[in-house]
Structures are given as C-alpha cells and as structure tokens.
Amino acid sequence: MADSGSGPAPRWCSCRVPDDAERSSGVSRRAVLGGLTAAGALALAGWPGSASAEAAAAKDKSVTITVMGTSDLHSHAVNWDYYTDAAYKDSAGNVVGLARVSSLVEQIRGTRGRDRTLLFDAGDTIQGTPLGYYYATVEPITKTGDVHPMARLMNEIGYDAVALGNHEFNYGLPLLEKWIGQMDAPALAANAVHAGTTRPAFEPFMIKRMHVPGHPPIRVGLLGLTNPGVAIWDKANTSGKLEFLDLVETAKRWVPVIRARGADVVIVSAHAGDSGLSSYTGDIPVENASAMVAEQVPGIDAILFGHAHLDIPVRYVTNKATGQSVVMSEPKCWGERLSVFDLTLAHEKGRWKVTGKSATTVNTNTVQEDPKIVGLVRKQHDAVVAYVNQKVATSTQALSAAESCWKDTAILDYVQLVQTAKVTEAVKGTEYASLPVLSIAAPFSRAATFPAGQVTIRDIAGLYIYDNTLLGSVLTGAQIKDYLEYSAQYFKKTAPDAPVDPASWTNEANRPDYNYDQFAGVDYDVDISKDAGSRIANLSYDGAPIDPNQKFVVAVNNYRQSGGGGFPHISKAPVVYNAQVAIREAIVAYASAAGTIDPATFHKENWRLVRNGTPVF
Numbered sequence: 001m002a003d004s005g006s007g008p009a010p011r012w013c014s015c016r017v018p019d020d021a022e023r024s025s026g027v028s029r030r031a032v033l034g035g036l037t038a039a040g041a042l043a044l045a046g047w048p049g050s051a052s053a054e055a056a057a058a059k060d061k062s063v064t065i066t067v068m069g070t071s072d073l074h075s076h077a078v079n080w081d082y083y084t085d086a087a088y089k090d091s092a093g094n095v096v097g098l099a100r101v102s103s104l105v106e107q108i109r110g111t112r113g114r115d116r117t118l119l120f121d122a123g124d125t126i127q128g129t130p131l132g133y134y135y136a137t138v139e140p141i142t143k144t145g146d147v148h149p150m151a152r153l154m155n156e157i158g159y160d161a162v163a164l165g166n167h168e169f170n171y172g173l174p175l176l177e178k179w180i181g182q183m184d185a186p187a188l189a190a191n192a193v194h195a196g197t198t199r200p201a202f203e204p205f206m207i208k209r210m211h212v213p214g215h216p217p218i219r220v221g222l223l224g225l226t227n228p229g230v231a232i233w234d235k236a237n238t239s240g241k242l243e244f245l246d247l248v249e250t251a252k253r254w255v256p257v258i259r260a261r262g263a264d265v266v267i268v269s270a271h272a273g274d275s276g277l278s279s280y281t282g283d284i285p286v287e288n289a290s291a292m293v294a295e296q297v298p299g300i301d302a303i304l305f306g307h308a309h310l311d312i313p314v315r316y317v318t319n320k321a322t323g324q325s326v327v328m329s330e331p332k333c334w335g336e337r338l339s340v341f342d343l344t345l346a347h348e349k350g351r352w353k354v355t356g357k358s359a360t361t362v363n364t365n366t367v368q369e370d371p372k373i374v375g376l377v378r379k380q381h382d383a384v385v386a387y388v389n390q391k392v393a394t395s396t397q398a399l400s401a402a403e404s405c406w407k408d409t410a411i412l413d414y415v416q417l418v419q420t421a422k423v424t425e426a427v428k429g430t431e432y433a434s435l436p437v438l439s440i441a442a443p444f445s446r447a448a449t450f451p452a453g454q455v456t457i458r459d460i461a462g463l464y465i466y467d468n469t470l471l472g473s474v475l476t477g478a479q480i481k482d483y484l485e486y487s488a489q490y491f492k493k494t495a496p497d498a499p500v501d502p503a504s505w506t507n508e509a510n511r512p513d514y515n516y517d518q519f520a521g522v523d524y525d526v527d528i529s530k531d532a533g534s535r536i537a538n539l540s541y542d543g544a545p546i547d548p549n550q551k552f553v554v555a556v557n558n559y560r561q562s563g564g565g566g567f568p569h570i571s572k573a574p575v576v577y578n579a580q581v582a583i584r585e586a587i588v589a590y591a592s593a594a595g596t597i598d599p600a601t602f603h604k605e606n607w608r609l610v611r612n613g614t615p616v617f
Contacts, residue, residue, distance in 0.1 A: 061346055064112075064344045068338055068340055069331055069340075069341070072333035076088075077097055077377045079100060082461070097364075100365070102373045104362060119158060120222060123307070124167045125162065126148065126167070136467075139383070149380045156372070157373070165226060169230050188224020189203075190251075191245040193244075195240055195241055207222075232562045232563045290328065296320060300319070301357065302326065325357065329360070337364065338361065339360075341358070390457050393591035394453060406616075408604075412443060422590075426472060436541065439554070467582060471555075473574060475552055477541070477552070480519065481539055482569060483568055487518075494528045519607065522541050527612065527613065561575070
C-alpha cells in the first residue's frame with residue numbers, strides 16, 4: 001500500500017503522536033497521527049537521565065502495578081434494561097453498567113494505591129442500548145453539543161486510555177469525532193489508517209508515566225488496535241476514508257516504537273477475540289487476532305482484549321520469538337466484569353523490567369452502584385426511559401419471538417412486512433419496479449415480545465436490537481437457494497424420529513441466532529434430517545418452483561449486505577436502494593402510521609422445518 005497524501009484532513013486525523021511529557025499534562029490527547037512514520041517516531045527517542053539517581057534513592061527495587069480493564073460496555077451506564085424497563089437481571093446474577101465498574105475501580109484503587117493503578121478499555125463503548133442510540137440519532141451530540149453520557153462517566157471515573165471498537169463506527173465519523181473530542185482519555189486505533197496510506201487516522205499509542213512514591217517513574221505504553229471487520233460492517237461510513245490493517249503487522253510496527261520511546265511496560269488493548277478466526281470471508285485481515293499478536297509480536301507484556309463478550313480471567317500465551325509469556329484477559333461485556341492485571345517490576349541497571357504477571361476478572365455484582373455516577377447520568381437516562389416508553393401502536397394480540405428460531409412467527413414477519421413495504425416504495429418508477437420484492441430477517445432476540453394492546457418504542461427496540469440500516473439488492477432464484485442453504489447450516493442434523501426438541505437443534509457450530517436468516521416472499525421447507533447444503537426443499541415463488549434465473553429485489557440490512565456472517569452472493573449483489581434508513585426507525589414509523597398491528601393482515605407461514613419431508617410442527 002503506497003503512502004500518499006490526500007488533501008486537507010478532517011480534525012479527527014490531523015495530530016501527531018504526543019510525547020510522554022505531554023501525556024502527563026493532558027496535552028494533545030484526541031485525534032490522530034498526521035504522517036509520523038515508525039522511523040520518525042524512533043528518532044524522537046530519548047529520555048531524561050534522572051532514573052539512575054532516583055533508583056539509588058529507592059528503598060525497594062521492585063514494585064507491583066495494577067492495570068484494570070473493561071471492554072464492550074455497549075453504552076451501559078447504569079444497571080438498567082431499557083427493553084424491560086427495569087433493573088437488569090439475568091439467571092447468572094450479573095449486573096451491568098459503568099456505575100458498578102466505578103465502585104469496583106475505586107475499591108481496587110483504595111486497596112492497591114491510586115498511584116499504582118491504571119484503567120483502560122478495549123472498545124465498543126457508544127453503541128448497544130437505547131441510551132447510545134438516543135444520543136447518536138434522536139438527540140445527537142453532534143447537534144445539541146451535549147456531552148455523551150459514556151464520555152461524561154468515563155471522564156469522571158478516570159480512564160487512562162480507550163481503544164476503539166468496531167461499533168464506534170456505527171453512527172458515522174462525525175459522531176465518533178465528537179465523542180473522542182469529549183473524552184479526557186485518548187482513543188487509540190493504530191491499525192485504522194487513512195485510505196490509501198499507512199498513516200494512522202487516530203492516535204496509535206500512548207505512554208503513561210506512573211509515579212510510585214519511593215521509586216523511579218514507570219512508563220507504561222498502551223497500543224490500541226481496532227477490528228478489521230469495520231471495513232465490512234461499516235463500509236458505508238468508512239469506504240474511501242479509512243482502511244483497517246492487520247493487527248499483527250500493525251503491532252510489529254508500533255511496539256518497537258513504544259519501547260524506543262522509553263516504555264518499561266507494553267500493553268495492548270485490542271478489540272479482537274483471541275481465537276484467530278473470522279466471521280467474514282475474503283481478504284480482510286483476521287478478526288479475532290489477539291492471541292496471534294501475543295505469539296508473533298515480541299515486546300508485549302499484557303493484552304486486554306474484547307469483542308467476543310467472553311469472561312476469560314487469564315490466558316498465558318508464549319511469544320514464539322522470545323519465549324516470554326504474555327498475559328491476556330477479557331472482561332466479558334456490558335460492565336459485568338473488570339479485568340485486573342498485576343504486573344511486578346524490578347529496577348535493574350537503571351530500567352524497569354517486568355518479572356511477574358497475573359490476571360483475573362472480578363464480577364461487578366460484588367459492589368453497589370456508585371451514587372455519584374448514577375447522579376451524573378440521571379437526567380440523560382431519564383430522557384431515554386421517557387423516549388422508549390412512548391406508545392406507537394396497538395397490537396390486536398400478544399406476539400412473541402420465543403420460537404422464531406424454528407418457526408415462522410408473526411413478530412418477525414412484522415419486520416419483514418416493514419422492510420418489504422419500504423423497499424417496494426423505493427423502487428417504484430425505477431427499472432427494478434417490475435421485479436418481485438422479498439425480504440430477509442433474522443431472530444435477534446428470543447425474549448422479544450409485543451404485548452396485546454399498547455406497543456412502545458421499547459418493545460420495537462427489544463425486537464430489533466441492532467442499529468442496522470435497510471438496503472435493497474438484486475439476487476437470482478439460484479442465488480436465493482444458495483443463500484438459504486447457507487443459512488440452514490444453523491441447525492444440527494436431526495434424525496426423522498428423534499424427539500421434538502427444537503431448542504437443542506439450533507446454533508450448530510456456535511452460529512448465533514442473528515445468523516439464521518429467513519426469507520419472506522418465497523415458500524420453502526428446511527429439512528434438518530438432511531446434510532447441510534441439501535436442506536432447502538420445495539422452494540417456490542407465487543405457487544410455482546422458483547426459476548433459477550428469475551431476478552428479485554431483496555430487502556436486507558447493511559450488516560448482511562456488507563458481508564457480515566459470510567452469506568453467499570449478497571455482498572456482491574447489485575444495490576438498488578440505500579437511503580441509510582434505520583430499520584428500527586422504519587418499524588416505528590410504519591407502526592405509528594398504521595396505528596394497529598394485526599397479524600391477521602400480514603402473517604404468512606411461508607417456511608417450515610421438516611424431517612424427511614414431514615413437518616416438525
């Protein structure tokens with residue numbers, strides 16, 4: 001990839017890497033690198049020569065520092081479930097939110113000593129609940145100038161740095177820029193570069209100087225890495241502006257720079273799981289590459305990672321080049337856990353050296369909410385509660401998504417209805433107006449319901465939990481067959497005479513529910529007694545077997561159209577509609593205009609599970 005200029009840069013991509021002294025005084029924290037190469041950064045190395053004098057005065061030549069970390073907060077500020085309009089709870093007794101994180105962080109700071117602790121985050125902060133959605137789209141901070149609730153709380157808690165996650169890009173670069181500008185902590189993403197260059201578009205790293213009484217300063221470097229999947233999942237927001245490089249190669253570039261700048265400890269905050277796998281196909285760099293970074297990049301002491309929403313208290317990975325152990329930890333999600341790394345350092349020959357490493361995760365249900373944090377966000381939280389409880393329509397009966405993973409349900413058909421109507425209207429008067437319009441939807445939440453009677457924004461948000469936008473693409477009958485066969489891999493192969501236990505048949509090979517796509521507008525059977533790839537039977541349109549060459553306009557969300565989930569054909573299919581309409585908002589608008597949600601007018605069981613041709617239900 002050639003390094004080239006591209007004219008005047010927006011504010012989020014115009015700064016240099018700040019040095020250690022600037023970091024200590026809070027200078028130049030926010031946006032990005034404007035062309036400093038690795039060689040240039042190395043040339044800036046050089047540090048005050050006072051370390052040896054301070055070391056001589058130290059009574060104890062070893063010290064332990066504690067690095068705390070969160071990830072995948074997904075705009076959970078307090079312990080609240082906006083979809084149930086009640087305090088969050090689950091069967092495992094977890095709690096959520098920064099208010100709990102704050103109490104735990106303060107407890108650890110009090111125990112270990114504030115001057116011996118740091119606090120980082122591994123990304124996916126500003127999207128995920130109606131709170132994040134509200135301040136990005138309903139009352140966007142880009143227009144109101146209000147401080148984003150997650151920035152307000154993270155500043156109060158005192159984060160030292162955060163990495164950018166893929167969901168930070170969901171609402172576009174202007175919103176991201178605004179949030180970064182409101183953060184006291186630097187937002188890092190070394191592998192997000194200006195399109196057509198290798199210049200980081202955000203700060204790649206920071207170095208924090210810790211002053212532990214009686215000891216020379218300890219310089220802790222943090223490299224931030226985001227997820228390459230952004231190029232797929234948020235193509236509309238980043239194409240032509242940003243590119244996302246390989247995590248391993250990026251770390252190989254920057255870890256030596258951080259070491260040369262005087263870092264005694266190098267930590268990576270990576271928004272990437274540890275498995276080395278990807279949920280997408282093509283030539284995009286590996287999605288879950290954290291362990292690969294540990295194995296292949298010398299000079300790293302610890303990795304805080306996220307993205308997979310798993311509780312991984314500790315994992316040790318041996319670096320192949322040095323034989324040194326790298327300690328890793330993932331703190332689940334939503335503020336349910338806090339990763340806690342303890343790093344012991346010895347001062348030898350004028351420099352600090354890491355001599356011991358450990359990590360664990362702590363459950364935030366062990367503390368109560370920090371009342372100061374709750375108070376700071378109360379006004380914004382209450383505004384969102386009022387918003388999601390607005391009535392939009394009346395349902396003639398209760399609808400549930402509980403069986404949507406194995407039955408064609410009315411509640412998911414309502415999503416299909418809205419998507420079909422929106423795309424049909426959009427292609428009127430175009431060359432595609434004569435093509436049949438189909439729709440694709442997946443069951444995002446088995447807990448989603450519409451009550452009989454009043455349906456609120458909260459109910460609709462509980463059904464359509466992602467901030468996807470709607471597109472229309474063109475597929476042929478043959479491509480639809482391929483697509484459905486791929487989707488049907490979601491089911492385990494089940495004998496024709498096995499007991500009916502549909503909940504045990506789903507999520508084959510850990511496929512999530514949101515990757516079980518269902519079509520509306522065509523009829524078909526899914527025969528789960530057959531091998532994967534040979535499960536779709538009786539595929540028809542308008543009462544006749546589908547013509548493999550027939551073209552259809554298909555309503556689809558941006559995640560799927562961009563290649564999310566690796567479904568065949570859709571990412572390369574011609575796009576005939578893309579007005580950036582949020583699907584959740586389209587459902588709200590449709591329901592509000594209609595006033596009534598009556599399944600008798602739209603629910604059609606067009607697909608069914610069968611075994612050896614016999615319907616399961």
